Amino acid sequence: MPLDTRFCGYDNLYLLQMKVAVISPRFPFSGRVPMVPPILEYLGALTLKAQPDAEIELIDANVSESRPEDIDADIIGISSMTATVTWAYSLADELRALGKRVVLGGIHPTALPEEAKKHADAVVVGEAESVWGKLLKDALRGQLEPFYYGERLCLDDLPLPLAGRVKGPYKFRAVFTARGCPYKCSFCSVRKFFGDTIRYRPVRNVVEEVEKCTGKIYFNGDDNIWGGDVQRAIELFTELSKGTPKYWYGFGDLRAPQSPAGDRLLAAAQASGLFSVWAGWETSSGEGLKIYHASAKQGRDREDAVRRIKDHGIDVTLFVVLGGRTDAAGDFERAVALAGRLGVSIHPVLLTPLPGTELYDEYKPYLLPDRGWEFFTGVNAVFEHPTMSSIEREKMYYETSLKLLGSGRIMNHLCEISWKGFPMTHLMSLMMQLPMKRAMHKAYAEWKSYMRSAL
Ligand code: B12
Ligand code: SF4
Numbered sequence: 001m002p003l004d005t006r007f008c009g010y011d012n013l014y015l016l017q018m019k020v021a022v023i024s025p026r027f028p029f030s031g032r033v034p035m036v037p038p039i040l041e042y043l044g045a046l047t048l049k050a051q052p053d054a055e056i057e058l059i060d061a062n063v064s065e066s067r068p069e070d071i072d073a074d075i076i077g078i079s080s081m082t083a084t085v086t087w088a089y090s091l092a093d094e095l096r097a098l099g100k101r102v103v104l105g106g107i108h109p110t111a112l113p114e115e116a117k118k119h120a121d122a123v124v125v126g127e128a129e130s131v132w133g134k135l136l137k138d139a140l141r142g143q144l145e146p147f148y149y150g151e152r153l154c155l156d157d158l159p160l161p162l163a164g165r166v167k168g169p170y171k172f173r174a175v176f177t178a179r180g181c182p183y184k185c186s187f188c189s190v191r192k193f194f195g196d197t198i199r200y201r202p203v204r205n206v207v208e209e210v211e212k213c214t215g216k217i218y219f220n221g222d223d224n225i226w227g228g229d230v231q232r233a234i235e236l237f238t239e240l241s242k243g244t245p246k247y248w249y250g251f252g253d254l255r256a257p258q259s260p261a262g263d264r265l266l267a268a269a270q271a272s273g274l275f276s277v278w279a280g281w282e283t284s285s286g287e288g289l290k291i292y293h294a295s296a297k298q299g300r301d302r303e304d305a306v307r308r309i310k311d312h313g314i315d316v317t318l319f320v321v322l323g324g325r326t327d328a329a330g331d332f333e334r335a336v337a338l339a340g341r342l343g344v345s346i347h348p349v350l351l352t353p354l355p356g357t358e359l360y361d362e363y364k365p366y367l368l369p370d371r372g373w374e375f376f377t378g379v380n381a382v383f384e385h386p387t388m389s390s391i392e393r394e395k396m397y398y399e400t401s402l403k404l405l406g407s408g409r410i411m412n413h414l415c416e417i418s419w420k421g422f423p424m425t426h427l428m429s430l431m432m433q434l435p436m437k438r439a440m441h442k443a444y445a446e447w448k449s450y451m452r453s454a455l
Pocket of ligand 1: 035079082190377
């Protein structure tokens, strides 16, 4: 689009109406994600903060039928994580071949900015807040820089996401209250991206956003819903419980519930509507926890933490990583036994060395050359293992997941949840596991048919 006709001096650029499109990429799996892509609502809001008159198009590629030629904007932003970046690159290439300008951002372009730049006019490395306004102005002038390096600002002044603006078959949206993580899990990209100091949004801003959510349920998208400050978490939960009753779930470590204020924390969380905690158990072996630097977040007695959470009527799902180079076939079976013993859901993930992590550097020599980023989803084997082939690991992954989602197991698990959470926690537990079970059956059938055609 020729820009000079509208260009009236750098300082007045905010007066011009510009068109901005933001795209959340297609996932490399079939099945719907019931959550509005948070980046669409958020980058939309950040755009309006910088350019209040901008015309915005927010596209979830899993829902929208938009073709590249239909997307007409001064600048098109695409967000991506590693699993979705292959699709994002190919869309970016198509858009640029049509003469459109593309900026890539998110966790994968931040980990590998030079790679991303091959597919984009500009790459935002890190958080967008400090650079998005300048980038939009540069786009209007037709003078994009190749890289924009975002600073980690304090979170006092974040715009409220454009809730309700993205239409689709969504069941809920996400709310974020903090960024950063002090733990050092070797397979995780979060610390490098957001830093090891937790930055918190003011409690009143979070409460305002939750009040504005129209639905009854939301996902707390923080890496750790308790944060590193138990008192702040109690304050947040207490304030949330004074508002319109809502239900929520999110990721939490197992350390905070073991703290001296653990029971107060859990009671406040349950009163604010928390119905389910997802926690990184990672591995049952102490040696494994050391290898992945994942011991600190477990506290002294993580089984006690699980019991305490459940006693407060809150459901627990544990994430377990399997198939690492030091893991054995027996670890898959042990994950099933663990679910039975603790009376929880277990979500297994095949260990995936994501770029920008310590694990990636360690596993780089073993990566399978034919596996592109679209395989880095946690259900594919992407590296050589000393004793198990990739087919064996993937087959065991699906079979373990389906055992964990067996009807008897789901029912036993429901009976294990304390009456304090009845009926919402029980209902939500069921509503999360049943679609997961259907999706897993479908994914396994697709995998088998892919294997038959490939062999
Ligand atoms: C929500 C979420 C999901 C949702 C995504 C829903 C959706 N439609 O978008 C769901 C549940 C589907 C999901 C799935 C997975 N996820 Co996820 N997810 C997250 C989570 C919790 C929040 C991301 C988010 O939306 N943040 C809110 C937005 C507003 O902020 P943001 O994305 O950080 O964006 C900021 C900057 O990055 C930048 N930015 C981002 N995009 C763009 C784009 C442009 C153009 C610009 C300018 C700037 C910009 O600006 C923003 C403001 O500063 C993160 C954890 C985290 N802390 O980031 C993990 C995370 C992104 N997920 C991760 C992973 C690994 C997965 C899975 C592979 C998990 C698994 N093994 O099962 C699957 C992949 C799905 C698949 N098979 O393809 C990793 C990704 C690591 C990586 N290198 O790719 C993360 C970082 C978690 C972690 N601990 O490592 N996930
Ligand atoms: S605790 Fe969670 S967010 Fe923090 S480093 Fe470990 S996996 Fe990443």
